[in-house]
Amino acid sequence: xxxxxxxxxxxxxxxxxxxxxxxxxxxxxxxxxxxxxxxxxxxxxxxxxxxxxxxxxxxxxxxxxxxxxxxxxxxxxxxxxxxxxxxxxxxxxxxxxxxxxxxxxxxxxxxxxxxxxxxxxxxxxxxxxxxxxxxxxxxxxxxxxxxxx
Numbered sequence: 001x002x003x004x005x006x007x008x009x010x011x012x013x014x015x016x017x018x019x020x021x022x023x024x025x026x027x028x029x030x031x032x033x034x035x036x037x038x039x040x041x042x043x044x045x046x047x048x049x050x051x052x053x054x055x056x057x058x059x060x061x062x063x064x065x066x067x068x069x070x071x072x073x074x075x076x077x078x079x080x081x082x083x084x085x086x087x088x089x090x091x092x093x094x095x096x097x098x099x100x101x102x103x104x105x106x107x108x109x110x111x112x113x114x115x116x117x118x119x120x121x122x123x124x125x126x127x128x129x130x131x132x133x134x135x136x137x138x139x140x141x142x143x144x145x146x147x148x149x
């Protein structure tokens with residue numbers, strides 16, 4: 001593996017996700033092409049999957065605006081699979097709810113795709129007023145607090 005990816009390879013070894021490494025590469029001002037090559041080399045992602053990570057990262061740092069045909073993302077966790085992020089396509093927005101289909105579920109860390117069993121089909125539109133990064137931070141804080149009980 002190229003020396004230019006050493007930092008990101010170490011991140012992967014430490015259990016950091018592909019999204020976190022992508023964000024770090026962008027913060028290091030390495031550029032989009034470098035970040036995509038890094039995802040493909042270090043995390044072994046296909047080009048379409050690397051592009052999904054890149055597109056998802058941009059969406060994750062801002063509140064989402066659910067539009068029909070666009071993808072939305074939300075987080076969750078359970079005692080069986082651990083932490084995960086779901087990607088789904090908006091099929092309708094009405095009466096304060098976002099209706100979604102074509103779910104994809106990814107474990108965090110590692111961005112490993114797993115079957116999206118029992119995924120939500122309807123989510124309150126207000127849920128997307130916070131960015132995914134903000135919600136993940138709140139979720140992490142909640143889990144840490146819960147662990148200390």
